Amino acid sequence: MDWDKIRLFYEVAEAGSFTRAGENLGLNQSSISRHISALEHDLKVPLFHRHARGLILTEHGEILFRTARDMLMRIEATRSRLDETSELPAGNLKVTATVGIGAIWLAKRVSEFLGVYPDVRIQLIVTNEELDLAMREADIAIRLRRPSQPDLIQRRLFTVHYHAYAARSYIERFGEPTSLEDLDKHRIVCLGGHQPAFILAVHQLSTMGRDPKDPRPGRFVVNDSLALRVAIESGAGIGMAPAYSMEGNPLVSRVLRDIETPTLDSYMVYPEELRSVARVQVFRDFLVAKAQRWDH
Structure with missing residues (x-):
């Protein structure tokens, strides 16, 4: 099998x-179609x-896709090992982080790292799914719980505090709740959808102070933490959010300050x-330094 064709098949x-x-490869559609045909x-099977x-993969296509993915991961792992011989931080660094930490906390700080280490190229993968580091789906992960995979080095960064927030415009219109019971009279916005249970749990105002079997109905449920933040900012209702995403935001106020x-x-x-x-060592030291300033 021609590796160039296999790589092209994988991209398609x-x-x-x-x-x-x-569009991704800078090739015209007809050329790609000819190579796949x-x-x-050559293989005598439809892909x-x-x-x-x-396009939908056939059963044969699924088999070839998994094999091609494994080959690419092994090549990337080999490239990383070759790069280890260099004492200077350089090369590609694939980082995965949860949606909130990746898109808000890390994205705000990464420009400083890139300025100090111009030969390091970072690919940030923002997802709440735990990518397989052993299979080199990513080099470094920032997660909100201890890793379950063996043979992983772990370093605690900082504690993420979740609080209840409401837009100032919402408070002006509907008033500010002072107790959990007051939430029964307010609009609640929640994180939902296909998310890890422990992440969903910290966002739920609908069950705080209530029987979990009788939750407050969420007026707005969204499966993305960034969209949830925008909804809170715009006055859709009261919702839970991490402190790092709301600190210094002039549009919102923290409510229920006395509630744990x-x-x-x-x-x-x-x-x-x-x-x-x-490149892993310097990125680790960079994150730890930034986290120490934030951990309070």
């Missing part, structure tokens, strides 16, 4: 269409079901085999 499968793959001819809305609210500890984790990699 990831994109879901010849058009999007062409040639690969199918895609073609329809008007895009949940916390989660954040951790930086990475595989043991990357311990001596220069």
